[in-house]
Amino acid sequence: MAQLIKDGALCENSWVRVTPEDAEGIPANGDIIVSLSCWLEQKEALKNHNGKVAVCLKPGQEPAELAGDLADLPMIAIDFPVFADGRGYSYARELRTRYGYQGEIRAVGDVLQDQLFYMWRCGFNAFDIRADKDASEALKGLNDFTVTYQADARDPRPIYRRQPE
Amino acid sequence: MYVYQDYDQRLLDERVAQFRDQTQRYLDGKLAEEEYRPLRLQNGLYVQRYAPMLRVAVPYGMMASAQLRMLAHICRTWDKGYCHVSTRQNIQFNWPELQDVPDILEALASVQMHAIQTSGNCIRNTTTDEFAGVNAKEIDDPRPWCELIRQWSTFNPEFAYLPRKFKIAVNAVPDEDPALIGVHDIGVQIVENGQDETGFQIWAGGGLGRTPMTGEVIGEFIEPKYLLAYLEAVLRVYNKYGIRDNKYKARIKIIVKAMGRDKFRELTEREFAELKDGPITLTEHEIERMRASFPAPAYSSLTDLPQALSQALSSDKAFSRWYHTNTRAHKQAGYRAVTLTLKKTGRVPGDITDEQLDVVADLADRYSFGEVRTTHQQNMVLADVRQDELFDLWQALESMGLATPNLKLLTDIVACPGGDYCSLANAKSIPIAEAIQHRFEDMDYLHDLGELDINISGCMNACGHHHIGHIGILGVDKKGREYYQITLGGRGDKVSRIGDKMGPSFESDEVADVVEKIVNLYVELRHDGELFIDTYERVGMEPFKERIYGPAN
Structure with missing residues (x-):
């Protein structure tokens, strides 16, 4: 069953996450998500990979590390080892607003229904829902609120710039 | 006071629905305890010793009479006939049932009240001087700014999962600190720059709890329209660099100290430069709208001392x-x-x-x-x-028993609920407060003693603000027994200052005696017209220590 929510709908996940511990190393083909260290070490080789390549940022790894590579990356994954570690929210926001990143930003790891609305507002557009949860249920989390006070990655206007003057 | 627009009400109604669903999923076993916990905390719901405790937000301490009546209704319907005013100007209910909480929130929402972000690792209720708007010494009404901060911080998507709780206070009185901004994660001091312009001096890195400290000024003069931009910049730095692997080091004060004020300021300035003059900049229209939300009441034209x-x-x-x-x-x-x-x-x-x-x-x-x-x-x-x-x-x-003439006097004791209710507490607070109050029942003597703040906390989390009491009392656990540590010389009046530890701690039945001895010594030592805190600052800790513990060596 699909665990991926992208742009507001469930969809199949073509991407494989490659961790540094993987004994087989990087697969020859297919869309892969590699760690930041893997990307920084093997960037040139990875550009010739037969498939798309994305990088996963962990908490403590800031978007600035990828500032020069954003045009080469169709997707950046941001890992939530535990959902209560909120650094990823600032990273996504920064990618969208500081760097103007237009590609996919995907939340991976401990990704759950009750955080989706905040994540979406911070610029995530894809959510790889934790494997033991029902992603079709989690999808509802995107619609928790119709009102927001602040500017966000979706709408740069805080509420006081959305009201007619 | 601020009256909700349609969208403010809709947001609240949506929150009630969201929390009802979250609680139902928890009760149905679809949401694990550790998944539900941060969600309920961000709605002010603790699981306590005997029952959940629900903390209701009172934004910057302002309530309308209809809201008070709703609190009374909740006391009667879902609690045991009383509630509690907290040191964050909030209201706490001690006995609700978990499954009733969504209904309580719905009732609160009907009078524009809620429990949003009254706990958890997020931006908490913004507090200010309880005399805001009527204090002749203030240079501006802080409440419009508090309401702007409230809206900016409510469900701010980027700052819902901070390293630790985050408290903001606003003060508009020069040379006094009625809002305790010195011991807040961020303190906002409204200042004048000498050219008839008001702006904000921003303090960061204060806090009580473990490792209490006062904050430092990181922004000298922030123009009003940039208030939220600057706060957002500080929060972004904290969210990215705050310590997350040790909750005792997770408050902003620890990183401000660790990286140093200048480095913290530099990182903040960098974020601020990006936000400044962007859409977060407050519009004139919005500032005026907020000011208009706090009009002076329709005062009659009267004279003093009729x-x-x-x-x-x-x-x-x-x-x-x-x-x-x-x-x-x-x-x-x-x-x-x-x-x-x-x-x-x-x-x-x-x-x-x-x-x-x-x-x-x-x-x-x-x-x-x-x-x-x-x-x-x-x-x-x-x-x-x-x-x-x-x-x-x-x-x-x-x-109604509401005219006890003891404001700021010794028996006007600040105390957290302590071990009688709170599962975090190491020791009880309430019986200690009561024992001290009984010791000082002579109202003439109390008035003769003058202003004297006693603050009691049942644990390091310092909800009773013991660090800033002239006499602070902290409950500690020693091998399963309740002991109390005394600090002297803290203050939260003209300035905020952390008290000094006196020495070894005391058993619960000794505390009132110790307080009495401290007070007696003050009476012996005081100069004419000198308050307890003045005497303490003049003579220091030693005489008090000697009186309590006997001469050194």
Whole structure:
């Protein structure tokens, strides 16, 4: 069953996450998500990979590390080892607003229904829902609120710039 | 006060629905305890010793009478007939059932109240001077700025999962710190720059709890329109660099200290530069809208000390004592601001019953434009009372046990709920407060002693603000027994300052004796007109230490 929510709908996940511990190393083909260290070490080789390549940022790894590579990356994954570690929210926001990143930003790891609305507002557009949860249920989390006070990655206007003057 | 627009109400209604669903999923076993926990905390719901505790937000301490009546209704319907004013100016219910909480939130939402972000690792209720708007010394009304901060911080998507709780306070009074901004994660001091322009001096890195410290100025003069941009910059730095692997080091104060103020400021300035003049910049229209949300009430044109008041003052000693202790000057001639101390001996500090809430609501309607404030000293304020009606008000309060003339005196004790309720506590607070109050029952003596803040916390989390009490009492656990550590010289009045530890801790039945000895020594040492804190600052810790523990060696 699909665990991926992208742009507001469930969809199949073509991407494989490659961790540094993987004994087989990087697969020859297919869309892969590699760690930041893997990307920084093997960037040139990875550009010739037969498939798309994305990088996963962990908490403590800031978007600035990828500032020069954003045009080469169709997707950046941001890992939530535990959902209560909120650094990823600032990273996504920064990618969208500081760097103007237009590609996919995907939340991976401990990704759950009750955080989706905040994540979406911070610029995530894809959510790889934790494997033991029902992603079709989690999808509802995107619609928790119709009102927001602040500017966000979706709408740069805080509420006081959305009201007619 | 700020009145909700349609969208404010809709947001609240959506929150109630969201929390109802979350709670249902938890009760159905679809949401694990550790997944539900941060969600319920961000809605002010703790699981306590005997029952959940629900903390209801009172934004910057302002309430309308209809809201008080709803609190009374909740006390009666879902609790045991009383609630508690916290040191964050919030209201706490000690006995709700978990499954009733969504209904309680729905009831609160019907009067524009909620429990959003009253706990958890997020931006908490913004607090300010309980005399905001009526304090003649303030250079601006802080409440419009508090409301702007409230809206900016409510469900701010980027700052819902911070390293730790985050508290902001705003003060507009020069050379005093009634909002305790010095011990907040961010303190906002409204200042004038000498060219008739007001702006904000921003403090960061203060906090009580473990490792208490006062904050440092990181922004000297932030223009009003950039207030939220600057706050967002600070929060972004904290969210990215705050310590997350040790909750005792997770408050902003630790990183401000660790990286140094200058580095912290540099990182903040970098974020600020990007936000400045962007869409987050406040519009003139929005600032004016907020100011207009806090209009001066329809005061009558009166003069100070009308005959009705002067007659009552000279003919009734009890009234006169209350007047001089519990009411204060007002910026509008002919009015006083009245504090109802919730500190009658034998009552839990800060507790108020449903019946009292209803009476206070009625009195607010009759005497104070229908508004009531809560204070961080766990009292309530009727801010706009005509002087010629003070005697009538006093009589009504007196009959309800709400006119104890002890504001700022020794028995006006601030205490957290402590071990009687709170599962975090190491020790009880309430019986200690009561024992001290019983020791000092002579009202003449209390008045002779003058202002003396006693603050009691049942644990390091310092909800009773013990660090800033002139006499601070902290409950500690020693091999399963309750002990109490005393600090002297803390203050949260002219400035915020952390008290000094006196020495080894005491057993619960010794605390009142120790306080009495400290007070006796003060009486022996004081110069004419000197308050306890002044004497302490003049003579230092040594004489007190010697009196309590005996001469060194």
